[in-house]
Amino acid sequence: MNTTRKAPTGILGFPIAPLTENNKLDEKGLASNIQFLLDEGLEAIFIACGAGEYQSLSKEEFEAMVEVAVSIAGRKVPVYTGVGGNIQTSLELAKISADKGADGHLILPPYLVSGEQEGLAAYFKTIAESTDLNAIVYQRDHVSLSIPALEALAEVPQVVGVKDGLGNMELNTILTQTFGKRFSWLNGMPLAEVTMPAYLPLGFDSYSSAISNYIPHISRKFYNALLSGEQELVQDIFQHVILPINDIRRQRNGYAVSLIKAGMEIMGMPVGQTVRLPILPVEKEHYTELESILKKAMDRFPKNTPVQSI
Template sequence: MHFDGILFFPVTPFDESGRIDHDLLAQHVASGVDAGAGGVFPACGTGEFHALSAAEAGAVVRTAVAAVAGRVPVVAGCGGPLGHAIEVARAADDAGADALLVLPPYLVGGPQAGLVAYVEAIASASALPVVVYHRANAQFAPDTMRRLAANPKVVGFKDGVGDVGVAQLIVRAVRAVREEGRTDFAFFNGLLTAELTQAAYRGIGIPLYSSAAFAMIPEVANAYYRAYSDGDEVRRLALLDGFYAPLVALRDETPGFGVSLIKAGLRLSGLPVGSVRAPLVDPTPAQEVRLAEILAAGRALL
């Protein structure tokens, strides 16, 4: 797989009855690809994977694949309880996804050998390659990633921990495997509001990043990406100070706002994507006013 551009993590729209609105999802995904997304990651963190049944996750991926229509890679979320993860992986394969993003297992922690077994069990469950998501109770040591990178079905590493030192060692470990013949392994910065940290991640050899902001305000996310890609530090820092830093400050007020604010921003723009599912909560009216001001400030910078 090859990614060229921002990695787009669409929300999962719900109607007033709490059911998935597939027509709105297709519109949301198609508009993101039209806006220049380099890859689409449906039913992942921003898409509330934690709150979807296996059947719902498979249906979300199927809708996303149809909306993308082969223009960019589609990487579907899977994870949680192993049985659930395997069921979701097979559904994503049937739906036409190009790869899987393996989220952490549910609740329990395990040793490194157990994490390897978890990833390999999911990779073996379908024909799809997998991207490892390094976060929470699934944190992979450099030697573990070296071992996993020797498996041709493991094609990527996404960092959601934020320990730049460990991430650097993992990049070096995987590159040692790549020097022995791997050429298709990708590295992603998957921290919340990754624009805030991406300059540092590029410095350690992780050039790609996911952008939740792209889902609600692609014009600002694209402006940041262009400045980042072109080395225009004046422009990049103006967007960082004027838009991303205030957004992060609001995001950090309430757990789960990395998702809730994106849905709120889409609603403010006129796309009725509905509320988030429990245990997440929507912003208060006062917080929505502040979000609207942040979005307006971002657009003004353009």
Template structure:
């Protein structure tokens, strides 16, 4: 599987009564691909994977696959308890996903060998290749990532911890043994804030939550970053991404809730977030609206 360009993590829209809104999701995914996304990651963190039942999960993945219509790869999220993760990867494969983003197991902290075995057992249940997501209770040494990268079914590694030195060690270790085909991603919230550092460490791919509601700003940043346009990168970080990250940090869960609110402000009937997340209060939503306007002004000048 090849991935290139800006990676789109669509929201999961809900109706006013709380059901999945597949038509809205289809519009959302189609618009993202039309705007230049290089890959669609459905039912992942921004898509509230944690809040979806199995039938809802499958519906989200199928809708994303149908909306993409083969134009770019579709990656489905999975994780949590081992049997649940295994069932998710089976359903994602049946729905036509191209790969799996494997998030951490639920709650518990196991020994490293246990974590590696969790990944192997999920991979064994999947017809799709696996991208590992390092975050929370799923933490890896360079040696363990090399061991996993030797598995034919493991094709990538996404970092959500933010330890740049450790990530550099991992990249160097894998490149020395496996070569250039293995994929590396920056998976931090508001990843644009850390992308100059990650790119320098050999990690060119990243999750852009902002793309879900301001694709114009996200694409401008991505183009500037990879063209070496440091002035534009710095301006967008200063005028849009830094204040967005500061607003995100005011309330737990805003890494998703603000994105969904931003999509609503831009005209997508996405509904609210599911508990335990909470939608932004009016003051924070007004601040987000001002930020969106500022970001759009920046890219229009």
């Protein structure tokens, strides 16, 4: 087990949950997805999280996904699991993660209820302290962590990072300025490339990349250009790839997941478009739009050689 108390940096891989037509987990497809992300140089694997349809997995499927991820990663990069929602289930899945050799977990918010800040801090703290794995807390939806809440979590050695899915830049500025390098800061907004130029100056040095499941070389090219100040290239990728895909993503709830599967299928990594309710597959017109965008993206930004991280 990796006990280095630091969250991964760079572009983070979030594999999907490939499902067969009869709604069973396709472990072979999952292994291919993870190997592809590793071959493309992504810095970590976050398994059974939002892109992996965490909310609809059985315990047995969760366990199988963790086993596949840990096996394929082979300690080359850290593996984080998604836990959250029901706290009793979270504690059980956190233990499974530790037993299966994961390096950490991303703690998702509790569902349905909105707790007070003290209760939210205790929720994250309880899950984080239940194992010796690293933990990243995820603020999104109805969870917006205050300074006192993060002060309580800063006392927990396992808590190494904060992932933001709210997009409240005033809050992000306050939190990063208050806690600095005590936490690693991760951009967890939908299609995080859209907002990364605003997050980077605040100290956010990693992001979850949905498009890396099917065009990782473009995500890498974008991030490298952002880090090196190549603004013309950043704008070029924005205009011809990121913003057009984001326009489709915003058309329907659930496209943050189902659009990934559509993109993978278009790019020759057939995983089918089977998703679990309440998520629906990508509509035909949007699928056709994505096909056109990706064809133009590959013509404009061909994958000539492996793109290395910097």
